[in-house]
Amino acid sequence: MKNLPIFILLLLTGIIKSQDKKVYVEYEITNLSTGNPIYVKAKLFVDKTKSVYTINPKDTKYNKEEKATYNENDNSVTKIIYKSSNNTFFLITDKLKDSLKFNSTSRETKFIVQEKIHPFKWTIHKDTKKIGDFNCIKATTYFRGRNYIAWYSPEIPINSGPWKFSGLPGLIIEVQDLENLFSWKTQTIRYPFQGNSPKEIPNKETYTKIHLKEYVGVQGKNSTNFASLIQTKIPKGSDFRDMKIKREGIELIYEWEEEN
Numbered sequence: 301m302k303n304l305p306i307f308i309l310l311l312l313t314g315i316i317k318s319q320d321k322k323v324y325v326e327y328e329i330t331n332l333s334t335g336n337p338i339y340v341k342a343k344l345f346v347d348k349t350k351s352v353y354t355i356n357p358k359d360t361k362y363n364k365e366e367k368a369t370y371n372e373n374d375n376s377v378t379k380i381i382y383k384s385s386n387n388t389f390f391l392i393t394d395k396l397k398d399s400l401k402f403n404s405t406s407r408e409t410k411f412i413v414q415e416k417i418h419p420f421k422w423t424i425h426k427d428t429k430k431i432g433d434f435n436c437i438k439a440t441t442y443f444r445g446r447n448y449i450a451w452y453s454p455e456i457p458i459n460s461g462p463w464k465f466s467g468l469p470g471l472i473i474e475v476q477d478l479e480n481l482f483s484w485k486t487q488t489i490r491y492p493f494q495g496n497s498p499k500e501i502p503n504k505e506t507y508t509k510i511h512l513k514e515y516v517g518v519q520g521k522n523s524t525n526f527a528s529l530i531q532t533k534i535p536k537g538s539d540f541r542d543m544k545i546k547r548e549g550i551e552l553i554y555e556w557e558e559e560n
Contacts, residue, residue: 321492322347323471327462333481333548342484344462345497346471349396351460352498355389390501391463393417400464403501406518412504415512418443420467422450431473431486439468445552446482450475456491463550482550516554 323346331338341359345352387410391402401414420441427438434453441448443464450461454470461472462484471491476483501507510518547553 321458322494322497323456323458323460324488324490324493324495324497325462325471325486326488327484328487329462330483330485331481341487342462344460345493346458346460347497349394350497350499351393351395351466353391353393353463354498357386357388388502390498392501393460393464393466401501403504403507404515406515410507411510411515411518412501412507413510413512413515417466418464420465422468424468432489434473434489436473437470444550444554445547446477446479446550448475448477456489513554513556 323344325344325346327342327344329338329340329342331340339361340355342353342355345354387403387405389403391400393400395417398417399414400417401412404411404413420443422439422441425438425440429436429438429451431451431453434455436451436453439450439452441450448465450465450468450472451474452461452468452470452472456471457469458471459468460466461468461475465472465475465484471489472484473486473489474484
């Protein structure tokens with residue numbers, strides 16, 4: 301029993317050291333929300349205080365046809381726009397600052413969009429399965445209009461995952477929404493990772509900083525410029541005045557909108 305405190309100390313030291321290790325993950329993303337599948341490769345770099353999630357536009361495969369679909373039932377239009385960009389997408393989560401930021405281009409303006417890290421409310425289930433070499437546990441959550449199922453591995457004690465997902469006691473290996481429209485599946489894991497990780501959005505001084513709520517407002521205003529295309533799609537006699545633009549991306553509704 302005299303050695304018990306030493307054993308506990310060694311165990312805690314091992315846990316802390318494992319959390320200090322860096323990890324590199326490659327995910328394959330499938331987006332079926334547009335009717336034409338979009339396949340994307342993403343990279344995730346995680347260290348003690350930051351995670352950096354990147355997508356190179358060269359690693360995206362899709363049909364570039366733009367379209368708008370009118371729904372008579374609720375007088376709404378779903379718009380699908382494929383953006384071509386030479387800029388790599390960066391999403392950086394800073395745990396010390398409780399902040400998340402990503403780069404985006406709206407019309408001719410380049411933005412760095414800032415928000416706080418979302419406090420995911422996960423429900424951990426008893427279900428388990430093996431994905432590759434890792435034993436994984438099932439967890440579920442709701443985030444901005446969609447319900448998700450995730451599989452995480454406590455064998456990699458890093459509470460990060462693809463995109464904005466985080467907060468589980470292990471790396472998120474897979475995640476998908478219940479409608480099977482969006483999914484992230486791990487292709488490669490290097491743990492511990494010894495290579496270099498990107499630290500910041502390149503040329504950040506050329507971007508305009510904006511908070512998420514303001515950015516969503518800008519996107520909403522830009523949607524009105526889609527009116528000329530929408531009018532060519534709706535049946536004659538339809539009332540255009542109260543038409544709503546429906547979101548079909550990953551995020552359908554934001555916290556301040558749900559409160560209202």
